[in-house]
Amino acid sequence: MDWLPGAASSYAADMDRIFYVILAITGLIFVGVQVALVYFMIKYRGRAGRRAFYIEGSTKAEVVWTVIPAVIIIGIAVASQTVWSEVKDPDRFPTDALEMNVEARQFAWAFTYPGADGELGTEDDHISYNQMYVPVNRPVLFNLTSVDVVHSFFVPAFRIKQDAVPGLNLRAWFGVRRAMRSGARSDEGEDHRPSGRRVQWLGCGAGLKSRSEEIGSDLEGKDVYSCSGGRIVGGRAPRRFELHP
Amino acid sequence: MDAHHEDLSFIRKYIFSTDHKIIGIQFLFASLAFLVLGGVLAIMLRWQLGFPGQELPGLGVVAPKFYNSLVTMHGTFMVFFAVMPLLVGVYANYLIPLKIGAPDMAFPRLNMLSFWMFIQSGIVMTASLFVEGGAAGAGWTAYAPLSAVPQYTGASLGQQLWIISIVLFGASSLLGSVNYITTVINMRAPGMTLFRMPLSIWALFITAIIALLAIPIIAAAVIMLFFDITLGTTFFLPADGGQPLLWQHLFWFFGHPEVYILILPAMGIISDIIANGSRKPVFGYHSMVLAIIAIAFLGWITWGHHMFQSGMNPLLGTSFMISTMAIAIPSAIKVFNWLGTMWRGNIRFHTPMLWAIGFVSLFTVGGLSGIFMASNTVDIFIHDTYFIVAHIHYVLFGGSLMAIFAAIYFWFPKMFGRMMNDTWGKIHFALTFIFYNLTFFPMHILGMAGHMRRIYDPTQYEFLQPYQPMNKFITISAILLFVAQLPFIANFFWSLFRGRKAELNPWQDNGLEWTVPSPPPHGNFAVTPTVYRGPYEFSSPGAEADFLPQDARPVDSGR
Numbered sequence: 068m069d070w071l072p073g074a075a076s077s078y079a080a081d082m083d084r085i086f087y088v089i090l091a092i093t094g095l096i097f098v099g100v101q102v103a104l105v106y107f108m109i110k111y112r113g114r115a116g117r118r119a120f121y122i123e124g125s126t127k128a129e130v131v132w133t134v135i136p137a138v139i140i141i142g143i144a145v146a147s148q149t150v151w152s153e154v155k156d157p158d159r160f161p162t163d164a165l166e167m168n169v170e171a172r173q174f175a176w177a178f179t180y181p182g183a184d185g186e187l188g189t190e191d192d193h194i195s196y197n198q199m200y201v202p203v204n205r206p207v208l209f210n211l212t213s214v215d216v217v218h219s220f221f222v223p224a225f226r227i228k229q230d231a232v233p234g235l236n237l238r239a240w241f242g243v244r245r246a247m248r249s250g251a252r253s254d255e256g257e258d259h260r261p262s263g264r265r266v267q268w269l270g271c272g273a274g275l276k277s278r279s280e281e282i283g284s285d286l287e288g289k290d291v292y293s294c295s296g297g298r299i300v301g302g303r304a305p306r307r308f309e310l311h312p
Numbered sequence: 313m314d315a316h317h318e319d320l321s322f323i324r325k326y327i328f329s330t331d332h333k334i335i336g337i338q339f340l341f342a343s344l345a346f347l348v349l350g351g352v353l354a355i356m357l358r359w360q361l362g363f364p365g366q367e368l369p370g371l372g373v374v375a376p377k378f379y380n381s382l383v384t385m386h387g388t389f390m391v392f393f394a395v396m397p398l399l400v401g402v403y404a405n406y407l408i409p410l411k412i413g414a415p416d417m418a419f420p421r422l423n424m425l426s427f428w429m430f431i432q433s434g435i436v437m438t439a440s441l442f443v444e445g446g447a448a449g450a451g452w453t454a455y456a457p458l459s460a461v462p463q464y465t466g467a468s469l470g471q472q473l474w475i476i477s478i479v480l481f482g483a484s485s486l487l488g489s490v491n492y493i494t495t496v497i498n499m500r501a502p503g504m505t506l507f508r509m510p511l512s513i514w515a516l517f518i519t520a521i522i523a524l525l526a527i528p529i530i531a532a533a534v535i536m537l538f539f540d541i542t543l544g545t546t547f548f549l550p551a552d553g554g555q556p557l558l559w560q561h562l563f564w565f566f567g568h569p570e571v572y573i574l575i576l577p578a579m580g581i582i583s584d585i586i587a588n589g590s591r592k593p594v595f596g597y598h599s600m601v602l603a604i605i606a607i608a609f610l611g612w613i614t615w616g617h618h619m620f621q622s623g624m625n626p627l628l629g630t631s632f633m634i635s636t637m638a639i640a641i642p643s644a645i646k647v648f649n650w651l652g653t654m655w656r657g658n659i660r661f662h663t664p665m666l667w668a669i670g671f672v673s674l675f676t677v678g679g680l681s682g683i684f685m686a687s688n689t690v691d692i693f694i695h696d697t698y699f700i701v702a703h704i705h706y707v708l709f710g711g712s713l714m715a716i717f718a719a720i721y722f723w724f725p726k727m728f729g730r731m732m733n734d735t736w737g738k739i740h741f742a743l744t745f746i747f748y749n750l751t752f753f754p755m756h757i758l759g760m761a762g763h764m765r766r767i768y769d770p771t772q773y774e775f776l777q778p779y780q781p782m783n784k785f786i787t788i789s790a791i792l793l794f795v796a797q798l799p800f801i802a803n804f805f806w807s808l809f810r811g812r813k814a815e816l817n818p819w820q821d822n823g824l825e826w827t828v829p830s831p832p833p834h835g836n837f838a839v840t841p842t843v844y845r846g847p848y849e850f851s852s853p854g855a856e857a858d859f860l861p862q863d864a865r866p867v868d869s870g871r
Contacts, residue, residue, distance in 0.1 A: 070760040071693070072775065086690050093680035100647060100676045104669060107654040112661070113591070118858060119851040120656035124596035128652065129645065136644040140637040140683070147687040148630055154692060155626035173464065216458040217556060219621070219696050223762030223775065228692050230622045232557060233457060234550025237623040 076225035077206070077242035081150045083226075089143060154227075160240050164208035165201075171211070171218035171231040206242035320834075328428075330420035331834050335427050336406030337727055339397050340720075342427075346393035346434060351794050353386040362787025364769040376768045377466050380449030383766055385441060387452030388474065391574065392481050393434055395708055398716045399577040400485075400523070401430065404492045404516040406723065410825035410832065411513050413501025413841045413863075418494035419487075426487035433480035440473035448474035451766065453567065456548030456559040460540040472541060475534045482531040485523050492520035501824070501863075503843030507601070508862065510823060510847040511594060514601050515580025518608045519573050525612075526569040533562035560622055564615035572611040574708055575675075576604055578715030579646055582668045584847070585718050586650050588821050589665030590657030591858045593848035595649045603642035603649075610639045620691045629688045636686040643679050647672060658851070658858070662819065663737030667718035670745050674710025678703055681756065696766075699759025705752045717741070717800070724804075725818050729830040730811030736803040743796035750789035754782050820859045822847050827863055 070090075074080050111119075153159060168179040168187060178199045182191025187210075199222075201207045211220055213231040220239070221228045229239040329335060359366075360374040360382075367373055374382070405423065409416055417423045441447045447470040450459035454474070462468035496517045500509070509517075537559070539545040546554035587594045594600055616624060616632030650672050659665070681703040685691045694700065717740075724732045761779055763770060770776040770783055817826040824841055825832070841863040849860035854867075 070757065072762050082689055082693060085687060086684065086693070089684055089687060089690060093683055097676060097680055100651065101673060103651050104654075104673055107651065107657070108659060108661075108669065111590070111654060111657045111659050113658045117658050119591040119658040121592070121851045121853055122595070122656070123593050124599070124649075124652070129596050129599050129649070132648040133641060133645055136641050140640050140686075143683065143687055144634055144637050147633060147689040150689040151626065151629060151633075151692075154689070155629065157626075215461075216464050217455055217622075219764070221696070221762075221764065223693070226693050228621050228695055232623050234554075234556060235623050 072223045074224070074226065075243060076227065078150060078154055079224075079226040081153070085143070085146050085150060088146070092139060092143075155239075157238060160208055160238065161206040161242065164206040164240055164242075166208045166210065168210045168212070169199075169220060169231065171213040171220065173215050176220075201243065206240055208238060208240045211237045211239060328424060330416070330424045332405045332409050332417045332420065332423060333727070333832060333836075335423050336402050338427050339401035339405060339430070340727075342431060342434065343394055343397040343401060346389050347398065349438070350386055350389035350394050351797070353382050353389065355791055355794055357382040357386060358787040358790045360768065361770060362784045364771050377446060377449060379768045380451075380465060380766075381441075381447040381467065381470070384448050384451050384454075384474075385437075388437065388448075390708070391452060391570070392478070393437065395574050395712045395716070396485075396570075397430060399581075399712060399719075400488065400492075400516065400519060400573065401427070403512070403577060403581065403719055403723075404488065404520065406727065407825065408492055408495050408513060408516060409499070410726075410828075410836055411510055411823050411847075412496065412499060412504050413824050413837060413843065414495060414499035415835045415837065415840075417491045418499060419491050422487045423491050426484045426491070429480050429484035429487065433477045433484060436473050436480060437477040440470045440477065443469045443473065446470050453563055454534070454537065454559075455563075456537060456540065456556050457550070460537055460548050460559075462541065468541070472538065475538045475541075478534050479531055482527045485527050489520040489524040489527070492516060493524065496520075501837075501841050501843055504862075505843075507598065508843055508846045510580070511583035511597070511600055511604070512577070512580035515576045515578075515583075515604050518604050519576045522569045522573055522576075522608055522611065526566045526573070529562060530566035530570075533559065533566065536562075557619075557622060557624065560619050561615070564618045565612075567618065568615040569608075569611045571707075572607055574712050576607065578671065578712045579604065581715050581719045581722075582650070582671050583653075584823070585664045585668040585722055586653050586672070587848045587850060588722075588819055589660050589662065589668060590654045591660065591850045592653055592657045593846075593850060595652030595655070596645070597846065597848065599645055600649055603645045606642040607639060610635060610642070614639065617686060617688075617691070620688045621695045633686060633688045637683070640679070640683060640686070647676055647679065662721075663732070663734050663741065664718045664722035664819070666738060666741045667714050667721065670741065671711060671714040671718065674706055674714060674748070677753075678706030678711055681706060693762070694759055696764055697759040698755040698763045698765055701765050702752050702755035702759060705755070709752070710748060717744075720804075722819065723825075724807065724811075725814030726825055726830050726832070728808055728811070729814055730807050731814050731818060732807040732811060733803050736799050740796065740800045740803065743799070744793065747789050747793035747796050751786055751793050754786055758782060758786075817861075820857070822849055822859055822861045824862055827861060 071083055071086065074083055166181065166187060168177075170177040170179070176197050176199070178195045179187060180193045180195070180200075181187050182189065182193060184191060209220070209229075211229055211231040212235070213233040215233060217233070218231045219228060220231050225241045225243075227239060227241045229237055231237065325331075326334060329338070356368060356371070356374060357379060359368050360379050365373060405417070408414070445462070445467045447467060448454070448459070449465040449467045450471065454471075458464050459471055462471065465471065496509075496513065536545070536547040540547055540549060540554075546552040548554050548556050548559045550556060583594050583600060614632060614636045616628050617636040620629050620632070654669075681699070685694055685700060685703065721732055721737050724730070758779055761776070763776055763779060767773075771780055814830050816829070819826075824837075824843070827841065828836055828838075843862045844864065844866055845860065845862055847862055849855070849862075851858045852860050854860070855864075
């Protein structure tokens with residue numbers, strides 16, 4: 068059974084694997100401790116005429132239950148570090164990514180896309196409010212800022228979470244998982260159309276309820292995955308777009 | 313010494329008392345009242361999550377702004393005014409002098425001042441619930457700039473009173489800490505070497521050192537925050553070069569050691585009670601002491617794990633992961649040593665022992681779920697979700713509060729000279745254990761689904777809508793968990809007046825506190841006791857009974 072939501076980003080499966088490995092290890096220890104507790108409670112319940120076994124400790128036992136947890140956590144730490152640096156290390160961010168700006172405020176998300184010139188900060192930029200669209204065949208690199216307080220940029224299906232902090236320009240990235248691109252059955256249980264098209268887009272509301280959908284003209288009518296409230300569905304890009312004042 | 317026996321007026325004896333036992337009991341009553349208040353706030357915020365938009369009977373719909381205040385004040389009251397004083401204020405005060413054989417604290421007047429500053433702090437915090445603009449709404453962590461600019465939460469005076477209250481609380485806590493440390497170092501009875509001290513006293517001693525070092529940091533941070541709000545400084549505001557992340561570093565540099573302030577005394581108390589209940593020495597006493605010290609030390613170098621997703625340099629994320637993971641080692645030692653203590657014991661299931669076993673069971677869950685968030689990678693997903701909420705409640709409720717109940721049932725006869733009703737104590741335990749798990753275990757599953765913490769209305773999010781029945785279930789369980797505390801309240805007050813008179817040593821324990829009448833007189837010991845052995849000589853081959861008090865004179869000259 069999958070406890071985590073559908074994994075839609077390129078690194079989601081790696082992250083989930085570590086989650087499930089930790090779940091398996093801790094689950095085993097959990098069961099072991101609880102079973103031991105109950106067993107001891109029954110087996111060593113107080114009875115008249117019985118006397119407890121006087122023992123102050125055992126260095127051997129204590130070494131065992133010090134070393135084993137130490138080895139386990141070293142393993143978990145090493146495995147975690149591999150994925151952590153893949154996701155968070157700026158030196159390892161993809162170079163072919165589409166760069167976009169994400170600006171948070173109370174209470175809206177603004178997603179700025181480069182226009183035809185491929186550059187951010189020019190006149191033909193497109194802005195989408197509260198509805199994020201990302202290309203399926205290119206990773207995306209975000210420049211995250213906030214105009215007021217600290218916001219959490221969190222898209223569960225992409226396993227991406229990064230705070231947007233006022234005064235800082237923080238960067239984060241993800242790529243859409245290959246299986247999503249090839250039109251395989253998505254983890255939300257819905258079929259996506261095969262990707263015969265040159266550009267496909269995946270939209271997602273960044274955990275916010277979507278209010279309006281606007282998108283750049285070059286996407287008009289193209290295939291997109293739109294997503295709101297963290298749920299990803301296939302569809303077409305809206306034909307019309309408006310910019311908020 | 314004679315001064316202790318003079319007749320004191322009612323006010324000097326019971327209100328402005330310098331007797332550590334009275335102060336401990338004052339802390340007990342005050343912080344139990346705050347525990348109830350924190351619980352009421354919890355039920356109100358759970359109501360909104362389980363039944364969003366529906367009227368809370370008698371109070372109307374919970375508005376978004378009020379919801380933020382509820383979340384903030386629930387956390388604040390529980391951490392600062394319930395769990396921390398219940399462990400430290402009550403048991404450091406009550407137990408340290410009695411268990412080390414001292415007549416009182418080193419500084420009785422500072423001790424009295426400590427309690428009354430705590431009361432002032434609590435009054436200010438409670439008053440902030442009723443001021444214009446509402447109580448603070450930036451979370452108990454008061455992240456800036458949310459807390460630093462009144463427009464962002466809508467609370468201005470409420471946030472300022474929050475800060476003033478925390479400063480007063482800090483002063484109270486510092487006065488207490490100085491006292492506990494000095495008392496443990498200087499006032500131990502002859503023979504009470506450091507390694508003959510019960511683990512409860514070790515834990516309270518180490519906790520006092522942590523508090524002494526950690527409290528000034530939060531005091532400095534909240535005063536800077538106060539200046540940002542009122543004087544126009546920008547320590548935490550980016551406008552003039554301030555740095556929001558500075559607040560997070562300062563807060564968590566205090567906040568993580570604070571977490572250990574909230575759990576170490578619980579671990580110490582539980583060690584005492586499990587040894588008593590198992591009729592066996594604590595398994596590996598010395599490593600239990602070292603584990604307390606190791607946890608306390610590591611607590612200082614792990615604060616960054618609260619900030620993995622904050623924008624802190626990812627390399628720091630790596631080092632904080634490693635130091636955080638390292639805490640699993642001393643924690644594991646403690647859990648396995650508790651199991652080792654029960655192994656081949658002759659277990660008495662008195663009410664305190666049930667709570668102690670409950671502590672081991674639930675703290676294990678909280679400790680293990682901590683490994684998930686210690687992994688910086690897994691934390692990317694579960695950070696700021698209900699998985700974290702589940703974790704902290706397994707540690708602070710399943711852990712600390714279980715230990716607090718164990719301690720209340722265990723030392724009630726010492727405090728008041730009467731026993732609490734054992735049957736009702738067991739009913740209280742069973743109901744609490746069941747409804748506790750029904751309330752908090754499902755939160756792990758919500759967290760795994762991506763359910764964000766501190767959101768006002770989960771039904772706004774499409775992907776959370778399938779989980780709304782679980783949110784309802786949790787809310788109903790939380791209400792039942794609250795109701796399950798009523799037998800305790802009734803038992804507590806009934807026993808206070810009508811409980812069976814306690815014999816001298818009702819649990820057949822080894823501690824020095826059980827060698828004096830209950831409640832002990834002012835000055836505690838008629839003659840300063842001499843200590844001959846460690847605190848856990850249960851079922852010793854050298855004694856006929858299955859316990860051997862620390863001050864019992866050895867029959868032969870051995871040991």
